[in-house]
Amino acid sequence: MSLKSKRLTILLDSEIQDLYGAPKLAHEQKRYYFSLNDPEVDALRSFRDNYNRVYFVLLLGYFKVKPVVLNLRYGDVRDDLQFIATEIFPGVKLKRENLSPAQKTRMYLHIFKLFDYQPFDDDSEAGLNRRAAASAAAFIEARFLFDESINCLAKQSAVENVQHSARKIVRDYLLKT
Secondary structure, eight states: SSSSOSSSOOOHHHHHHHHHHHHOOHHHHHHHOOOOOOOHHHHTTOOSSHHHHHHHHHHHHHHHHHHHHHOOOOOHHHHHHHHHHTTTSOOOOOOOOOOHHHHHHHHHHHHHHHHOOOOOHHHHHHHHHHHHHHHHOOOOOOOHHHHHHHHHHHTTEEOOOOHHHHHHHHHHHHHOO
């Protein structure tokens, strides 16, 4: 932690991008991850607007690759959106806009339900705190605590802005020691 900033830096910018950025998929991977089974098709039907349907397939496919809530901008995912529109929704014209936070939240709630995940809540945080305390007692390096926190959340099937939560937990324990 630098003297100028009270924010604890654990990950490099490139690692943050790897964790929260759109995965880079080859053509065959796109066909695989963006294909839908029956429960996924049922979830898709809850979206009336074709643009939201295309975005739902995108977020669902990315969640299959890496189960985290991603920070995406239209420009980063334009090619994958076009692939989905062409392959699954022929004739759909794509708008050049990002999802609203409300739309994104609604889509991720459907995705969590499909994969039996739950949003990060007080119980998840309590479990993460217990795990971090045990890890901190054994090993105090920030990156180790961060990795242990990520593993704990994965085992709980809890989804949140993992980096923010894990960084907060690590910071709290480093300040206690």
